[in-house]
Amino acid sequence: MSKNNSIKCSYLGPAGTYSEIAAKKFFGENNVFIAKNTIADVFDSVTTAEADYGVVPIENSIEGSVNMTMDLLFEIPNIRVVGECVIPIRHFLLSYEKIELDKIRTLCSHQQAIGQCSKFIRSYLKDPEIIFTASTSNACHIIKSIPNSAAIASENVIQIYNLYTIAKDIQDSLVNATRFFIISKINNNNNNNNNNNIYNFDDYYSFESYKTSIICCPKFNKAGVLYSILKNFTRKNINLTRIESRPTKKQLGEYSFYIDFEGSIADNKVKRALIKIEQMSSFFKILGSYKKWIE
Numbered sequence: 001m002s003k004n005n006s007i008k009c010s011y012l013g014p015a016g017t018y019s020e021i022a023a024k025k026f027f028g029e030n031n032v033f034i035a036k037n038t039i040a041d042v043f044d045s046v047t048t049a050e051a052d053y054g055v056v057p058i059e060n061s062i063e064g065s066v067n068m069t070m071d072l073l074f075e076i077p078n079i080r081v082v083g084e085c086v087i088p089i090r091h092f093l094l095s096y097e098k099i100e101l102d103k104i105r106t107l108c109s110h111q112q113a114i115g116q117c118s119k120f121i122r123s124y125l126k127d128p129e130i131i132f133t134a135s136t137s138n139a140c141h142i143i144k145s146i147p148n149s150a151a152i153a154s155e156n157v158i159q160i161y162n163l164y165t166i167a168k169d170i171q172d173s174l175v176n177a178t179r180f181f182i183i184s185k186i187n188n189n190n191n192n193n194n195n196n197n198i199y200n201f202d203d204y205y206s207f208e209s210y211k212t213s214i215i216c217c218p219k220f221n222k223a224g225v226l227y228s229i230l231k232n233f234t235r236k237n238i239n240l241t242r243i244e245s246r247p248t249k250k251q252l253g254e255y256s257f258y259i260d261f262e263g264s265i266a267d268n269k270v271k272r273a274l275i276k277i278e279q280m281s282s283f284f285k286i287l288g289s290y291k292k293w294i295e
């Protein structure tokens with residue numbers, strides 16, 4: 001916390017990104033916002049305590065999971081998820097020149113944004129060179145020096161970078177939303193409820209208004225292993241809201257499972273289910289329990 005009790009929150013910048021929109025929507029404008037160049041830098045800013053919280057994109061309704069965030073949640077210890085935020089995404093095609101669609105030779109944006117606009121790109125652009133950038137706003141810096149170029153970014157960058165709007169709402173579906181995780185650092189001094197151990201979690205939550213996210217890698221890669229994990233939720237009548245697999249990067253065919261479900265790790269039925277799953281896992285990580293995002 002900074003001097004006047006405002007929160008220090010890092011996000012994927014520079015100014016104008018969807019992550020910035022999410023950060024300000026979750027925490028409110030009257031806080032300290034720290035723009036970072038990459039999603040990995042946001043994680044670093046939390047682990048080094050430069051920021052109290054970080055906001056990172058985790059999944060999109062068109063393009064699916066953000067792999068960089070998934071991998072960092074797996075790899076980086078002492079990070080927990082303390083909240084979520086969902087924002088609608090409207091993609092704009094922007095340029096420093098009033099350029100016709102068929103004259104665009106280079107298109108820049110974050111890989112997620114490019115993927116969310118694949119139909120528009122195929123239908124209206126003439127096979128431009130595509131440059132993936134660290135963020136949508138970063139794309140607006142890159143195109144400044146490239147003739148006949150355009151960027152895909154949010155409406156917020158138009159004024160910030162003084163851009164022309166070539167096209168608006170170019171995403172593949174008008175219903176387009178990205179979910180962000182709010183991450184924080186787990187203090188290992190155990191004198192608060194930050195510890196990651198479910199067995200002595202003593203905060204009391206109104207369970208139904210919470211969600212929990214975990215990562216687990218089964219000990220054995222055999223038929224029915226996913227069922228044997230998921231049945232622990234079914235038997236306790238715990239509703240799953242997301243399940244994604246991600247290669248462990250150790251060998252082909254070996255996956256970690258990212259599971260979100262309704263309920264809190266303060267709930268005994270959740271604890272009992274997770275104890276069983278941990279016993280079946282070679283890797284098990286509780287990312288955290290957090291309030292469901294309500295618009």
Ligand SMILES: O=C(O)C(=O)Cc1ccccc1
Nearest residue numbers: 017018019110112113135136
């Ligand atoms: O680059 C941004 O603006 C981000 O915040 C990452 C992202 C990119 C595309 C959709 C949602 C989030």
